[in-house]
Amino acid sequence: MNQPPALDIQMASRLWSKHRRLVLSGVLLGGALSLVAAFIMPTKYRVHFVLTIYSKYFQTPLIGDFLPSLSESSDARAQRESLMRQTLTPEFIDSIGSKYGIYASLRPASQNTSPLQTLRSALKKTLKDPLVRYGFIQPPPEHSKISKDRQELLSKITIFSLNSTTFNIGFSNADPQVAFQVAQDLHSQILQGLLDVRMSMLVTVRDAIQRRAAALTSSLTPSPANRGSAQDELQTVRDKLHGARAIYTASHPLVRELHDREQALMRVIKVIGQEKPGGGDAPSSRPMVGSDPSTLKEIASDLIKKLNYLDIAIDSDRTKPDDYFATLERPLYPASPSGPGKALVLLGGLIFGLVCAVFIAAIREYFDLTALRTNVLAERLGVPLLGELPRFPQSAPAPAKAPSAQKSPKPDGPTTPTPLK
Numbered sequence: 001m002n003q004p005p006a007l008d009i010q011m012a013s014r015l016w017s018k019h020r021r022l023v024l025s026g027v028l029l030g031g032a033l034s035l036v037a038a039f040i041m042p043t044k045y046r047v048h049f050v051l052t053i054y055s056k057y058f059q060t061p062l063i064g065d066f067l068p069s070l071s072e073s074s075d076a077r078a079q080r081e082s083l084m085r086q087t088l089t090p091e092f093i094d095s096i097g098s099k100y101g102i103y104a105s106l107r108p109a110s111q112n113t114s115p116l117q118t119l120r121s122a123l124k125k126t127l128k129d130p131l132v133r134y135g136f137i138q139p140p141p142e143h144s145k146i147s148k149d150r151q152e153l154l155s156k157i158t159i160f161s162l163n164s165t166t167f168n169i170g171f172s173n174a175d176p177q178v179a180f181q182v183a184q185d186l187h188s189q190i191l192q193g194l195l196d197v198r199m200s201m202l203v204t205v206r207d208a209i210q211r212r213a214a215a216l217t218s219s220l221t222p223s224p225a226n227r228g229s230a231q232d233e234l235q236t237v238r239d240k241l242h243g244a245r246a247i248y249t250a251s252h253p254l255v256r257e258l259h260d261r262e263q264a265l266m267r268v269i270k271v272i273g274q275e276k277p278g279g280g281d282a283p284s285s286r287p288m289v290g291s292d293p294s295t296l297k298e299i300a301s302d303l304i305k306k307l308n309y310l311d312i313a314i315d316s317d318r319t320k321p322d323d324y325f326a327t328l329e330r331p332l333y334p335a336s337p338s339g340p341g342k343a344l345v346l347l348g349g350l351i352f353g354l355v356c357a358v359f360i361a362a363i364r365e366y367f368d369l370t371a372l373r374t375n376v377l378a379e380r381l382g383v384p385l386l387g388e389l390p391r392f393p394q395s396a397p398a399p400a401k402a403p404s405a406q407k408s409p410k411p412d413g414p415t416t417p418t419p420l421k
Contacts, residue, residue, distance in 0.1 A: 030353020
């Protein structure tokens with residue numbers, strides 16, 4: 001089988017001279033279309049901020065004995081990103097969509113930001129209205145418009161992972177003022193949402209420890225005297241606290257210890273008062289079976305200590321949230337649009353037009369080489385082309401008759417043959 005000839009300079013020159021008009025037309029057409037698109041496409045402004053979530057956000061040393069902590073693994077990045085996306089609730093998205101007029105379904109049609117969107121809306125309405133009118137498709141419900149706007153707004157919020165702990169969060173919009181304000185709202189919402197998630201976890205653990213400590217305390221004393229003994233101890237602690245405050249300041253260790261003991265006893269009294277008579281406690285609140293009173297008292301004391309530590313941790317989280325987050329870059333007002341770059345769009349259009357033109361020229365050249373054409377065969381075989389035979393149809397038309405002389409009228413009588421000479 002004959003191999004195709006290699007591409008050399010002479011062949012490239014021949015191909016260029018043969019298809020130069022097609023290539024130039026494709027490049028010019030692609031450049032013209034991209035230039036028009038660059039001026040029609042709406043300008044976008046992007047505002048971003050960089051946020052770091054420390055590992056100790058997921059760690060709780062006070063209760064680390066029975067709660068697993070997150071270590072730096074492959075799951076750390078995914079869990080951080082998942083928590084940040086969970087803070088972007090539908091209520092928050094709808095609030096910024098209606099506050100800044102981003103939702104297309106909530107703003108008048110005259111406020112369309114670009115001619116391209118107006119043309120697209122007009123074409124969609126022209127094509128869709130007859131189908132809805134004659135029952136070919138069902139009209140979309142009203143709530144689907146809000147859902148579509150919400151999805152479009154979420155697509156403009158980008159979260160890129162720079163490493164396992166640091167993320168770049170940004171927002172794009174045609175209005176630089178709106179982009180800047182939404183980015184600020186995103187920064188506040190994500191920080192507050194992450195703090196709420198951690199606070200909810202700590203409060204859940206604290207309530208579980210509180211219920212368990214109350215169950216153990218109730219099992220150490222006779223049932224009718226549980227509340228009375230706890231109240232007596234509470235009154236004793238309050239008397240000691242009152243005397244200590246008269247001598248020491250509120251930051252003194254003795255005052256703080258007595259205050260924590262007072263809070264713990266108040267929670268125990270509250271839980272005991274809510275218990276149902278007849279042993280209807282939840283399975284998690286039942287005391288351990290087979291333990292002596294000294295062991296149960298030691299466990300209850302340890303749980304009360306952890307309960308006090310958790311109260312301190314919760315108060316610390318509320319006053320010092322910066323211990324778990326760091327904002328490396330805050331949202332800044334955009335100085336220039338982020339896209340589309342007209343030069344880049346023009347270059348892309350020129351390249352696209354060149355590629356399409358070369359592709360069409362290659363297809364034409366392929367069919368020219370594979371078809372049985374006289375000029376191609378002569379060029380390939382290297383023989384001169386003398387000419388081409390005409391094509392005749394299958395049934396040739398009859399030749400036209402020559403005009404004959406005017407015949408004389410025949411006589412009425414018999415004619416006499418003319419003798420041959």
